[in-house]
Amino acid sequence: MSKQTLLRNVRPWGGAPVDVLMADGVIEQIARNISVDEAMSVYEGQNQLLLPGLVNAHAHIDKNLFGRPWHANQTPEPRRIRDYVDNERHLRRELKLDTRAQSALEVQRAIGAGVTHIRTHVDIDTDAGLAHFEGVLATREQFKEALTMQLVAFPQSGMLVRPGTVELLEEALKMGAECMGGLDPSTVDRDPVRHLDTVFGLAERYGVELDIHLHEPGMLGAFAVELIAERTKALGMQGRITISHVFCLGMIDDAYLNRLIELLLENRINIMSLGSGASSFPPLKRLHAAGVTLCTGSDGVRDTWGPFNSVDMLDRVKFLAYRCGFRRDEDVEFLLGIATQGGAKVMGQANYGLAVGCAADLVVVKGDAPTEAVVNLPPRTLVFKAGKLVAQNGESGCKVQDNLLERFEDA
Amino acid sequence: MSKQTLLRNVRPWGGAPVDVLMADGVIEQIARNISVDEAMSVYEGQNQLLLPGLVNAHAHIDKNLFGRPWHANQTPEPRRIRDYVDNERHLRRELKLDTRAQSALEVQRAIGAGVTHIRTHVDIDTDAGLAHFEGVLATREQFKEALTMQLVAFPQSGMLVRPGTVELLEEALKMGAECMGGLDPSTVDRDPVRHLDTVFGLAERYGVELDIHLHEPGMLGAFAVELIAERTKALGMQGRITISHVFCLGMIDDAYLNRLIELLLENRINIMSLGSGASSFPPLKRLHAAGVTLCTGSDGVRDTWGPFNSVDMLDRVKFLAYRCGFRRDEDVEFLLGIATQGGAKVMGQANYGLAVGCAADLVVVKGDAPTEAVVNLPPRTLVFKAGKLVAQNGESGCKVQDNLLERFEDA
Numbered sequence: 001m002s003k004q005t006l007l008r009n010v011r012p013w014g015g016a017p018v019d020v021l022m023a024d025g026v027i028e029q030i031a032r033n034i035s036v037d038e039a040m041s042v043y044e045g046q047n048q049l050l051l052p053g054l055v056n057a058h059a060h061i062d063k064n065l066f067g068r069p070w071h072a073n074q075t076p077e078p079r080r081i082r083d084y085v086d087n088e089r090h091l092r093r094e095l096k097l098d099t100r101a102q103s104a105l106e107v108q109r110a111i112g113a114g115v116t117h118i119r120t121h122v123d124i125d126t127d128a129g130l131a132h133f134e135g136v137l138a139t140r141e142q143f144k145e146a147l148t149m150q151l152v153a154f155p156q157s158g159m160l161v162r163p164g165t166v167e168l169l170e171e172a173l174k175m176g177a178e179c180m181g182g183l184d185p186s187t188v189d190r191d192p193v194r195h196l197d198t199v200f201g202l203a204e205r206y207g208v209e210l211d212i213h214l215h216e217p218g219m220l221g222a223f224a225v226e227l228i229a230e231r232t233k234a235l236g237m238q239g240r241i242t243i244s245h246v247f248c249l250g251m252i253d254d255a256y257l258n259r260l261i262e263l264l265l266e267n268r269i270n271i272m273s274l275g276s277g278a279s280s281f282p283p284l285k286r287l288h289a290a291g292v293t294l295c296t297g298s299d300g301v302r303d304t305w306g307p308f309n310s311v312d313m314l315d316r317v318k319f320l321a322y323r324c325g326f327r328r329d330e331d332v333e334f335l336l337g338i339a340t341q342g343g344a345k346v347m348g349q350a351n352y353g354l355a356v357g358c359a360a361d362l363v364v365v366k367g368d369a370p371t372e373a374v375v376n377l378p379p380r381t382l383v384f385k386a387g388k389l390v391a392q393n394g395e396s397g398c399k400v401q402d403n404l405l406e407r408f409e410d411a
Numbered sequence: 412m413s414k415q416t417l418l419r420n421v422r423p424w425g426g427a428p429v430d431v432l433m434a435d436g437v438i439e440q441i442a443r444n445i446s447v448d449e450a451m452s453v454y455e456g457q458n459q460l461l462l463p464g465l466v467n468a469h470a471h472i473d474k475n476l477f478g479r480p481w482h483a484n485q486t487p488e489p490r491r492i493r494d495y496v497d498n499e500r501h502l503r504r505e506l507k508l509d510t511r512a513q514s515a516l517e518v519q520r521a522i523g524a525g526v527t528h529i530r531t532h533v534d535i536d537t538d539a540g541l542a543h544f545e546g547v548l549a550t551r552e553q554f555k556e557a558l559t560m561q562l563v564a565f566p567q568s569g570m571l572v573r574p575g576t577v578e579l580l581e582e583a584l585k586m587g588a589e590c591m592g593g594l595d596p597s598t599v600d601r602d603p604v605r606h607l608d609t610v611f612g613l614a615e616r617y618g619v620e621l622d623i624h625l626h627e628p629g630m631l632g633a634f635a636v637e638l639i640a641e642r643t644k645a646l647g648m649q650g651r652i653t654i655s656h657v658f659c660l661g662m663i664d665d666a667y668l669n670r671l672i673e674l675l676l677e678n679r680i681n682i683m684s685l686g687s688g689a690s691s692f693p694p695l696k697r698l699h700a701a702g703v704t705l706c707t708g709s710d711g712v713r714d715t716w717g718p719f720n721s722v723d724m725l726d727r728v729k730f731l732a733y734r735c736g737f738r739r740d741e742d743v744e745f746l747l748g749i750a751t752q753g754g755a756k757v758m759g760q761a762n763y764g765l766a767v768g769c770a771a772d773l774v775v776v777k778g779d780a781p782t783e784a785v786v787n788l789p790p791r792t793l794v795f796k797a798g799k800l801v802a803q804n805g806e807s808g809c810k811v812q813d814n815l816l817e818r819f820e821d822a
Binding site for chain 1: 480481483484485486488688689690713716717718719729730732733734735736738739740741743778779780782783786
């Protein structure tokens with residue numbers, strides 16, 4: 001039996017104070033006043049909040065600019081997705097970004113912020129080949145004891161419009177990507193049917209999930225949602241498809257939205273939303289009330305697309321709450337549910353949560369109520385992954401430079 | 412001659428490093444390598460950014476919940492302005508809020524965040540009478556060496572609909588309010604013409620500015636803008652009127668917007684915008700390009716209206732940038748200009764800025780470029796008001812409990 005870890009005096013989701021005993025990577029017992037055994041590692045929760053590990057279900061950890069001099073963003077307007085992508089490919093070469101190092105810097109920060117699960121889209125194109133994918137694979141291996149990571153083989157620069165990309169994507173699936181990616185089948189790839197047939201075909205053949213970036217606005221995006229639902233049904237892939245961003249769901253009339261919600265439910269298609277700064281975005285409360293599974297994420301953090309976004313999922317919840325016009329604790333907690341339970345469901349984490357038997361992926365953070373933590377964004381006091389301490393006071397104990405994980409408890 | 416203060420090695424607005432000499436409350440000299448005199452107080456800027464003092468041109472410092480247990484917001488939806496106001500008046504009594512203490516807590520935090528100027532709207536109604544106004548007056552006096560504060564006599568609960576309110580507002584103007592306030596003349600006060608005639612009349616009689624909250628949407632709000640412009644012209648009050656929020660400017664068609672912009676320019680009416688979480692808001696870049704003076708603020712921070720907002724104006728700029736869809740440094744700096752120069756202009760601060768002769772209201776903050784400070788929100792390293800140090804490393808040196816200001820330099 002592995003060493004037990006006892007976390008004393010925490011308030012799960014803001015409730016009454018309890019002690020939590022972790023063993024073999026899971027929550028073994030939740031009770032008041034658990035007796036201390038001298039074989040246990042004991043941590044004091046100081047009557048703070050206990051949350052399940054935060055889930056970033058939409059990241060791009062391969063292309064941040066952490067640790068580099070300030071990059072003044074000068075991309076001229078108006079900018080289409082293609083303009084960002086072309087600008088990025090150009091700058092990537094110019095800045096000589098090392099994907100492994102950059103992704104490790106981002107993961108280290110994420111662990112410090114209480115993130116225990118990340119689904120990250122990894123750029124694959126005919127310029128960079130599989131270099132990004134290999135870098136992120138190495139980072140996943142390096143941090144595997146501290147973080148659960150899923151990799152999406154993502155044709156950021158387009159797929160059909162860049163011959164040779166499909167073969168590279170397939171290679172990434174063979175190398176261990178858990179998820180196939182897709183991107184704007186009409187506006188970027190110029191052929192929605194062939195784009196979707198290709199990415200669905202690869203996902204089915206390799207038995208992986210499919211997560212499609214869909215920025216396309218209004219009726220064009222809504223048409224793509226229909227095509228995605230048709231293919232999900234035809235291939236029997238219900239429950240394995242996520243559509244990310246889907247701004248179009250915030251742009252169509254009520255009757256059509258209801259029809260699309262039916263399609264999402266029939267095919268158990270998940271929706272990933274970050275909200276949006278200036279654009280419309282999906283009506284999250286309405287989708288949730290209808291029964292659609294929702295998740296959220298960081299998107300690209302501090303990269304050539306723009307300087308914003310944060311590895312901290314509480315920061316994402318705060319922004320989403322602001323953007324949804326939510327002010328009540330109940331509504332903010334609904335969004336926090338998306339950044340925890342929702343993301344875990346999308347990532348297929350069956351034993352996730354704050355109950356006995358769940359994986360001991362836990363975050364201790366200061367606050368009377370969950371909403372107070374969202375408003376104040378205090379450094380995470382303690383972060384546990386599979387029952388082991390991986391961060392303390394906002395700092396990950398996982399070093400980037402070494403190939404070995406060193407945890408506080410080992411020090 | 413007062414003691415001189417030398418700030419060494421700072422980069423004004425991200426430019427080349429200089430030294431800044433302050434004397435008699437103003438910037439005396441800006442040069443490379445100013446010689447140190449032993450009579451000077453000397454501070455090391457560590458090659459960080461130098462910004463002018465941040466200007467919060469729209470605050471409600473009389474009603475925050477700082478220093479109190481977490482207040483779970485439970486106001487049911489849908490909520491009109493009147494619902495928030497009624498809820499607030501009810502909770503204010505229940506929580507026995509001491510306006511003087513609460514406003515001092517907010518001002519102390521604001522000074523720590525580099526805010527050197529605040530225009531604050533102070534609730535005046537037939538329930539509380541002038542208690543809030545007296546509390547904020549005392550706080551203004553207490554912090555007068557650290558902060559320039561303007562008080563707005565604000566009928567938050569309505570004016571015509573609550574007989575006796577006009578007399579209280581007039582009393583506040585006699586007691587020293589620099590500004591008359593107004594609020595939604597149609598939806599709250601039920602009579603746009605009589606409401607505006609009354610607030611304009613008081614502003615003219617007492618020779619003060621006028622700052623009107625206008626949440627009214629679409630054509631109703633736009634009609635109020637027209638009425639405000641007509642009265643500004645008739646009374647010759649050009650340049651003395653500010654309209655706050657003005658969501659309607661983001662809701663009307665292009666042709667009508669152009670006509671309203673002409674009215675704003677003809678009458679030199681200022682616009683205050685915080686952006687908005689979920690609602691439309693004024694097109695800031697377009698208004699600025701047309702020549703309209705813009706300012707921004709905190710709005711109510713952590714109060715019964717909702718848990719969000721921050722005393723930190725860089726945080727406001729970050730949110731505004733996100734909400735405007737800005738990603739370029741140039742655009743973020745335009746917004747920072749609103750939170751500095753724009754606010755100072757609205758508050759009538761003629762000698763404001765980073766040039767020789769300007770008031771020595773200065774903020775030193777870590778960052779290569781202004782946008783980096785907006786993205787990272789680091790604690791303010793040094794804050795000077797009229798050449799004297801008032802905050803260091805994010806902490807104000809002004810104590811709330813004492814009636815005297817103690818500054819770091821005195822300690």
